[in-house]
Amino acid sequence: MALQGNPDWWRGGVIYQIYPRSYADANGDGIGDLPGITAKLEHVARLGADAIWLSPFFKSPMKDFGYDVSDYRDVDPMFGTLDDFRALVARAHGLGLRVMIDQVLSHSSDQHPWFVESRASRDNPKADWYVWADAKDDGTPPNNWLSIFGGSAWQWDTRRRQYYLHNFLASQPDLNFHQPAVQQALLDDVRFWLELGVDGYRLDTVNFYVHDRQLRDNPARGMPDGTDPAVPAINPYGWQWHRFDKSQPENLVFLQRLRALLDEFPGSTMVGEVGDDDGLARVAEYTAPGPGGAPMLHMAYCFDLLGERHDAPFLHRVLTRFGEVVGQGWPSWALSNHDVTRLATRWGGAEPDPRLLRAAIALQLSLRGSPCIYQGDELGLPEAAIAHEDLQDPYGITMWPEFKGRDGCRTPMPWVADAPDLGFGSGATRPWLPLADSHRARAVDRAEADPSALIHRYRALLHWRRDQPALLRGTMTLWPGHPQLLAFWRRPEAADAGAPALLCLFNLSDTPLTVSLSGLADADAQRAQLLPLSEGAQRDGDALTLAPWAAAWLQA
Incomplete structure (x- = not known):
C-alpha cells in the first residue's frame, strides 16, 4: 500500500x-x-x-x-x-x-516468451502481439521509419519471413498496442x-x-540543427518528422x-x-x-x-x-x-x-x-x-x-x-x-x-x-525576458490562501547585475523581502544586486 x-x-x-x-x-x-x-x-x-x-x-x-x-x-x-x-x-x-x-x-526483449511465441509462426495465439509487416516487392522494409539507435526500425525475421518493428535495438521488438x-x-x-x-x-x-496502423512514411525534415538534446546531430533519426511511428x-x-x-x-x-x-x-x-x-x-x-x-x-x-x-x-x-x-x-x-x-x-x-x-x-x-x-x-x-x-x-x-x-x-x-x-x-x-x-x-x-505552498502547487508568472535575468512569481493557489508569494530571480550569467525594484510596475516586488536562503544577492533600498549565477527569492 x-x-x-x-x-x-x-x-x-x-x-x-x-x-x-x-x-x-x-x-x-x-x-x-x-x-x-x-x-x-x-x-x-x-x-x-x-x-x-x-x-x-x-x-x-x-x-x-x-x-x-x-x-x-x-x-x-x-x-x-x-x-x-x-x-x-x-x-x-x-x-x-x-x-x-x-x-x-x-517494447520487450526478443527473449520475452511473448516474442518467442509471436515469431514462431504467423498463426499462433500471439502472432499479432508485436508489429509485423511484409516486405515491399523489392524486399526492402515496409516504410522509412528509423531506429533511435541507428539504421532502419525494421528487422527481418527468417522464421516468419516478415519484418518486425523496433524503435530501439533489434533485440527490443515493439509490442502491438492495436491488439x-x-x-x-x-x-x-x-x-x-x-x-x-x-x-x-x-x-x-x-x-x-x-x-500508425497504415504504416505511412514519416515526412522528411532535412538535416537537424543539432539542438535537440534527445537526438545527437549525427543521428539520422533527427532527419524525419516523427508523425506516424x-x-x-x-x-x-x-x-x-x-x-x-x-x-x-x-x-x-x-x-x-x-x-x-x-x-x-x-x-x-x-x-x-x-x-x-x-x-x-x-x-x-x-x-x-x-x-x-x-x-x-x-x-x-x-x-x-x-x-x-x-x-x-x-x-x-x-x-x-x-x-x-x-x-x-x-x-x-x-x-x-x-x-x-x-x-x-x-x-x-x-x-x-x-x-x-x-x-x-x-x-x-x-x-x-x-x-x-x-x-x-x-x-x-x-x-x-x-x-x-x-x-x-x-x-x-x-x-x-x-x-x-x-x-x-x-x-x-x-x-x-x-x-x-x-x-x-x-x-x-x-x-x-x-x-x-x-x-x-x-x-x-x-x-x-516543503514548507512553501507557492513552490509546491502554485501558479507561475514570468517577468519579461532579459539577457541575463530569469525571474518569475510563484503565487499560492486558492486552497493555500494566506501563504506567501515568492519572486524568484536568477542571474544566469558570469556578470553581476543590478535590478531597480522601484523602477518596476510590480508593486509586490517593491515591498517584498529578500529571504536569507538567497545566495549572491544583496538589497540596498530598492536596488537588488545579483552576483554571477546568483539565486534570490523575495517573499511578499
Whole structure:
C-alpha cells in the first residue's frame, strides 16, 4: 500500500532517480543491486526527496541494461530477488520515501516468451502481439521509419519471413498496442507491482506505445540543427518528422486505461517520458483530460532542459512556451538523467563554476512542476571519461566517435573517497563501468564533511521548499525576458490562501547585475523581502544586486 497522507503528494514532490547498476553493490560482484540501494536509502531521505525512481531491475538479457525486459514480474538475479524488492519498499516507506519504478511498456526483449511465441509462426495465439509487416516487392522494409539507435526500425525475421518493428535495438521488438490482449497483459503486469506496494511509475518512452496502423512514411525534415538534446546531430533519426511511428491518437485511450488502474491505488502516480518533435505540447496533451474527459498521466517530462543551453533568453522561451501550451497540466522538470551528459559538464564545461551548479538546483526547485534529481548531481559529479574499450552502451558503440554514448553519466556512485572502489562495493571486483578519478574528491563522505559542498545546498533547499505552498502547487508568472535575468512569481493557489508569494530571480550569467525594484510596475516586488536562503544577492533600498549565477527569492 502507498504511504498514508496526501494522495496528491506527487504535485510538487521531489523524485530522486536511482540507476541500480551504479548506486551501491552489496554482494561485491561489481554491479549495483537492490540490497545495496536499501542500505543507502537514508542518504536520499536525509537529502529531502519525497520519492525514489528506480531504473529497470526486471529480468533481462541486458542488451540495453534492463530496458529490454524478458519478464515483467521478476527481478533479474544480478539485482536480487522479489524478497529483496519487498525489503527495499519496506525500508523506503519506513523512511518516508515513496517508491516509483521504471515501466518499459512500448517494447520487450526478443527473449520475452511473448516474442518467442509471436515469431514462431504467423498463426499462433500471439502472432499479432508485436508489429509485423511484409516486405515491399523489392524486399526492402515496409516504410522509412528509423531506429533511435541507428539504421532502419525494421528487422527481418527468417522464421516468419516478415519484418518486425523496433524503435530501439533489434533485440527490443515493439509490442502491438492495436491488439487489446496486449494492453490487458501489460495492465496486469502493472497491477502486479502496485499490489507489491509500489507508489508509482516512470513510464519509459510513453508516446511510443502506438504506431500508425497504415504504416505511412514519416515526412522528411532535412538535416537537424543539432539542438535537440534527445537526438545527437549525427543521428539520422533527427532527419524525419516523427508523425506516424509514435504519438498516435490511440495512445490517449490506453493512457486513460492505465490511469484508471492507478486510481484504484490511492496515492499512486506516474510520470511519462516524452520524446517528441514538440515535447512540451505532448506533455500538455498527456497530462490533460483525454477523450471523453477522463484523466491520463499525472505528470510528464520532455527534454527541453536536458540540453546544453541554459542562458536566460533560452529558458525564458522554454517557460513561455510551457505557459502557453501546458495550462493546468503538470510537468516534471529534470536537468539530468541516465540518458544525457551529466549536468555539471553539460552546463559548466570542463571546469564548472560551483555557483552555476548551486543556481541550477535553486532554479529547478522553483519551477512549477515536480523536480526529478539524478543520483550524484547533489555532489556536482562531472561526466566521466570512458575509453572506447570500456564502453558498454550500445548507442555509444554504434555512434562512436562523434557520440560517446551514455556510459559517462552512469558510472558508480562515489560514497567513500579513500576506498579503492569509492565505497561502491567490496573492492574485490572491478565495477561494471570504470570508476571516475574526478569523482573521488566529490565522494559523499567528503561532501558531508565540507560545509561548503553542494550537497548541503541541495538539502537546505529541499527541506525549505516543503514548507512553501507557492513552490509546491502554485501558479507561475514570468517577468519579461532579459539577457541575463530569469525571474518569475510563484503565487499560492486558492486552497493555500494566506501563504506567501515568492519572486524568484536568477542571474544566469558570469556578470553581476543590478535590478531597480522601484523602477518596476510590480508593486509586490517593491515591498517584498529578500529571504536569507538567497545566495549572491544583496538589497540596498530598492536596488537588488545579483552576483554571477546568483539565486534570490523575495517573499511578499
